[in-house]
Amino acid sequence: MPSDCIGPQALFECRRCGDCCIGFGGTYLADEDIEAISRYIGLHPEKLIARYCSRSGSKLVLAQGLDGHCIFWDKLCTIHPVKPRMCRKWPFIESILVDADNWLIMADSCPGIQTDVPIDAVQKYVKKILGEDN
Numbered sequence: 001m002p003s004d005c006i007g008p009q010a011l012f013e014c015r016r017c018g019d020c021c022i023g024f025g026g027t028y029l030a031d032e033d034i035e036a037i038s039r040y041i042g043l044h045p046e047k048l049i050a051r052y053c054s055r056s057g058s059k060l061v062l063a064q065g066l067d068g069h070c071i072f073w074d075k076l077c078t079i080h081p082v083k084p085r086m087c088r089k090w091p092f093i094e095s096i097l098v099d100a101d102n103w104l105i106m107a108d109s110c111p112g113i114q115t116d117v118p119i120d121a122v123q124k125y126v127k128k129i130l131g132e133d134n
């Protein structure tokens, strides 16, 4: 099949395992994410940051709960409608364009990522949806 004809379902299908919601420091928050989550859970942004965020260098990230999962994980994402951009875009993220090998590295920890697809199809799709997002 020509790579132009490969759609997102052939590249990725989430298995809802939650493995991407565990571990420190992965989920960066843009200002829009803070605002959206604050509105969704009815908490002032400053309180959201104090209670539910940590810092990774100079950037804000979602904190972890005691079990190591994202603070908003409870067998599923409890802020799904407003989850941060990074979570919404996964696994079609900028780093795939920086280095295509990242697709395979990410697949090691995300069982939904298909590895038996042409990498140029993955990059084309990432370019397309990141372009649409800007």
Ligand code: SF4
Pocket (backbone or CB within 6 Å): 013, 014, 015, 016, 017, 018, 019, 020, 021, 090, 109, 110, 111, 112, 113
């Ligand atoms: S690790 Fe991958 S397959 Fe599992 S929940 Fe996250 S995105 Fe879905």
Ligand code: SF4
Pocket (backbone or CB within 6 Å): 020, 021, 022, 027, 062, 070, 071, 072, 073, 074, 076, 077, 078, 079, 080, 083, 084, 087
């Ligand atoms: S916001 Fe939701 S999808 Fe993103 S890491 Fe937390 S629980 Fe997972």
